Each structure stands twice: as structure tokens, then as C-alpha cells.
Amino acid sequence: MYNVFFSHILEKVTLNEQEKQKIITYFIAKKLRKKEFLLKEGEICRYLSFVEKGLLKSYNVDPKGIEHVNMFALEGWWSSDIYSFFTGEKAIFYIDAIQDSEILMITLSDFEKMTLEIPIMDRYFRILFQNSLVTKEHRLLSSVTYSAKEKYSNLFQSNPELIQRVPQNLIASYLGITPETLSRVKKEITKQR
Amino acid sequence: MYNVFFSHILEKVTLNEQEKQKIITYFIAKKLRKKEFLLKEGEICRYLSFVEKGLLKSYNVDPKGIEHVNMFALEGWWSSDIYSFFTGEKAIFYIDAIQDSEILMITLSDFEKMTLEIPIMDRYFRILFQNSLVTKEHRLLSSVTYSAKEKYSNLFQSNPELIQRVPQNLIASYLGITPETLSRVKKEITKQR
DNA sequence: CGGATCGTTGATCAACTTCAACGGTCGTGG
């Protein structure tokens, strides 16, 4: 159950057996069925969740009712509305399962306890957030720099697994384009070859 | 010299006098004249920099030669190409001063020493990156959701100081629109009142 | 089997960009 979890953490910091056992006590395991919600807009996001198995998406619905995918979370990724989680304010994102999933969740108070008890977890999350920040920065840059076609090509290169596992309309939403445009873009690209 | 610096850090974590003195030894103070570069694309970003006074911008130049502002750094903000800084790979951003500035810089090896010696600094940077991540997430959402007019209005509400201190063409670049569009958008908005 | 969901295609439309020109202001060098 904690295989993916610890292998992911141990990529960034080292933990002894005792620390591992302690960490496990802070987390709650949960299974999510496809289409089941982990969070809805307007709720307070109570958990920071690690995806052990499956695939989640977090997305926002704008005033026109259009969905915008914020991020996907494959195995080994974390998912949450971190603004809501850390501040206790209302969430702006929905989170649900694209495939049946198994997740590990921690509450804010347990997160605080854990990081104070095991300071190296602050280091882990510092590195995690730092890397996420880089990814977001690149995505933001990409979104203002590239055409629809280039955005899709870039994603195809950098994250082919996502394209295989996620329906096309969600990929479009993630890229900030319409499903129609993505369809045309794909046609264009295959025509070129 | 370290006023803004410590008041900013102490908002997030607590430090005793000894820790403060230790931290100071890791940083290098530097003055930057307006238009002076701190980093150029293709270089390795050797420093993580804190703005004690002044205003920096980081930006990328795309294949067409168009500049895209990644972020501004006012007093109390950090600036760096964090990808380059932490990986040692080539930087994709330029960083220069919009106004004469005073900054505090730390190298990666000193950053590592500092966080290992004073683990609470991992916590500080965890919180810092966590907050930056939220900001970037919101900006990314805003960039796909809102019209040019709404983007400008949102920035005006959330960060009026930036609009006062930064030339309009750089604001446009930051918002991912052309200076011409921003000019028209501002005209529209003032007309409405 | 039948409805819902998904991807595709076509036609029209709107937002924003691009290109071009102009006036104002800033700052620098002679």
C-alpha cells in the first residue's frame, strides 16, 4: 500500500524505519471509484492526498460553466487545493477520479504535527513544492508563448502517458483550448507525417 | 540592510538571534543599477536572490524574439531561475532590474549548508514555495479563463502597486497580451466609469 | 438495446494580434 509513497519520498530525502512507521500513522488510506469526488468547489479542502494508484484531476468551473483542468495526478503525485488546505478558506477546485484510485490522505493538523516531529518532511515538501513551482512556471510560459498545436506537441513529448490515459476533451481543457481545436490540431499533426 | 529580509522570514517561522547571525553569513549583498542584469538565458543561475530594495523582473524571450515576463520581484520577494539554480542546468530566464535595487544572494552550496544546519529554513522555503505555487496556479487559471480586460482588472485589484511602478508594456507582457491591447483595454475600462 | 459520452467536421464569429504611424516624455551626450 505504501510502496509508491515511500519510493517517491525516498527519491528526495532519506528516512529510517522508525520515521517511516511514524509517518504511516498520520495517513488515511481511501479508495475512490471513477467519477467519485474528493473535493468540491466551495468546500474546505481537508486533505492533502497522495495517489498510490489511479488517476485524479483537479479542475475549476468558470462563471460561464466551462471546466478548466488545473492538473492531473497520476501515481506518485500529490493532489489537493493547497490554497484551501493551508488557509482553511473555501476551495476553488473540484477534484475527482478519472480512474478507480487508491489514495493516502493527511489532514492539516496531522501535517503540522508530522513536519514538527520529523523536520525532514519539511525538506521533502520544500523540494516537492519547488519542483511543482518549476513545472507551473513552465506551463504558464508555454500557455502564453505557444500556439495550440505547439502546446499539444509539447505535452505529447513531455508527458505521453497522460495523453494515453486521459480522454481528449480533458487534455484540451488542460491545455486551455477547446476539444474541437484539439481535434483539428491532431489532424494537422498526423497530416504532416 | 537585513530589515526587510528578516521581517519577511519571521512572518513564516521563528528564529533566534544566533540563527539570524548564522544566516547572514551565507548571504552576499549586491546593488544593481536599473537595466543591469542578474542573469541571462543560457547561463547557469548561481544565486537565489532576495530583494531588499527595488524591483526586478524575470522574463523569457521566445523564438520570435518576443519577451514574456515571468514575474516581478518587489521588496520582500525572491527572484531566481529556480530550475537552473537547483539543477545546475542552463537558465531559460533573464533577470534584470527595473529600478535600482539592493539584493541579498545565496549560492546553492550555501543554501544546502544553511538548510542542513538550520532545518527551520527548509520549513521557511517550504512555505514560501507553497505560497508561490498557489499564486502561479491562480495565474495559470486566470490566463485561460479571463479576457484581456478581466486579466487587467484582476491584476489592478490584487496588485495595484505593480501597476504604479512598472511600465505598461511590461504589465502587458506579464499578462500575456500586447501593449496595444492593454492600451485599448484601459481605455475601455475608464470609459465605463 | 438505447442513451450518454466522445471525437470529428463544417461554417461563422469574435478577440486579440500585427503592422503602421504619430505625439509625448525622458535622459543623455555634445
Place this chain on the structure above:
DNA sequence: CCACGACCGTTGAAGTTGATCAACGATCCG
């Protein structure tokens, strides 16, 4: 200290990308 060039913001006209609206076929799943 003034003049001139560089830079900045504005405006207009035309062009382009991607959105919108609508219809249709395919597939999945209960």
C-alpha cells in the same frame, strides 16, 4: 543646458487564430 534620439503609450486598419454553434457518427456501458 539644450537638442536629439530612444522609448513609450495611443490609435487605426487589416489579418489570424481559435472559439462558438451545430450536426453527425462511433463507442461505451448499464
